[in-house]
Amino acid sequence: MxxxxxxxxxxxxxxxxxxxxxxxxxxxxxxxxxxxxxxxxxxxxxxxxxxxxxxxxxxxxxxxxxxxxxxxxxxxxxxxxxxxxxxxxxxxxxxxxxxxxxxxxxxxxxxxxxxxxxxxxxxxxxxxxxxxxxxxxxxxxxxxxxxxxxxxxxxxxxxxxxxxxxxxxxxxxxxxxxxxxxxxxxxxxxxxxxxxxxxxxxLLNSPHAMRACKDLLREVSHGAPTPAIRRYCENAIARIRVSPEGQEGLRAFLQKRTPNWQSAPLTQEPRP
Structure with a gap:
């Protein structure tokens, strides 16, 4: 550090x-x-x-x-x-x-x-x-x-x-x-x-999905829904659906269980 x-x-x-x-x-x-x-x-x-x-x-x-x-x-x-x-x-x-x-x-x-x-x-x-x-x-x-x-x-x-x-x-x-x-x-x-x-x-949210959301919103925030933006968005959802965290999130939802990124305990103290 x-x-x-x-x-x-x-x-x-x-x-x-x-x-x-x-x-x-x-x-x-x-x-x-x-x-x-x-x-x-x-x-x-x-x-x-x-x-x-x-x-x-x-x-x-x-x-x-x-x-x-x-x-x-x-x-x-x-x-x-x-x-x-x-x-x-x-x-x-x-x-x-x-x-x-x-x-x-x-x-x-x-x-x-x-x-x-x-x-x-x-x-x-x-x-x-x-x-x-x-x-x-x-x-x-x-x-x-x-x-x-x-x-x-x-x-x-x-x-x-x-x-x-x-x-x-x-x-x-x-x-x-x-x-x-x-x-x-x-x-x-x-x-x-x-x-x-x-x-x-x-902490409830998929780390990879939050990063992907930032990329997505940065891309679409200043422009009209053009054909290029449409293609970008189509590719974005396809990419995240097949990503490891996307697959884990979908399986956890369907299986009614907690996704693995929520498994960390919520009571530990921060380290300097």
Missing amino acids: IDFNTLELQTDPRGFATLWLSREQKNNAFNAEMIRELILALHAVQGDPDIRFLVLRGRGKHFSAGADLAWMQQSAELDYHTNLDDARHLAELMYNLAKLKIPTLAVVQGAAYGGALGLISACDMAIGTHDAQFCLSEVRIGLAPAVISPFVVQAIGERAARRYALTAERFSGERARELGLLSESYAADALEQQVAHWVDNL
Whole structure:
């Protein structure tokens, strides 16, 4: 396991990983080191065939307060090309998270500002507390949410993205759920119980089928049902029906038994 300074990557023996933003004293604010480590962590998760899905969380009171002030001060002193390199590293992080082959679930509490909305938007699903606070705050300091904008627009729609990017208004977890940024929002004292519920629900599903679903939805999400899309979908269902997990799932259903990917116990503690 990789040793990180700004993150913790925990692998649960049931078959999933939790990636913690762990700069609690800085409210999990981004800096260049955290971005580099997040890229490395996603690469490690992608390369582990035993990880079925990823949960992304923040230690402490806040999910992430956005960009670190010291890092932003350094950026202000850099030339265009060095800033471009920084932007490319952040973009690599966001695109790698969005393209991760396994399902991703963000869990949000406290503040989620600036680039944190990019991380949340790049995940497949997100849950959080009613009183979480979200903000595309960049225009308040003379910037724009450039790198994260494609993911935010995809998550909440162009009209809402225009409003919140141009006004820099803060909005709550309940509003984030209405916009589609969060799948669900909960009372703060119910969050951990709900995380456990989401984890248990994902563990019921075929790991291979979840990966295949991500590939399928990525392929069909932007286009009309063209002849090429139709052929892709026909091939997708044929491939998964004859796959080992597809065969196991069908047999288990017909035989009224539990499929083999649900056989892991649900009470083991995660390992660091």
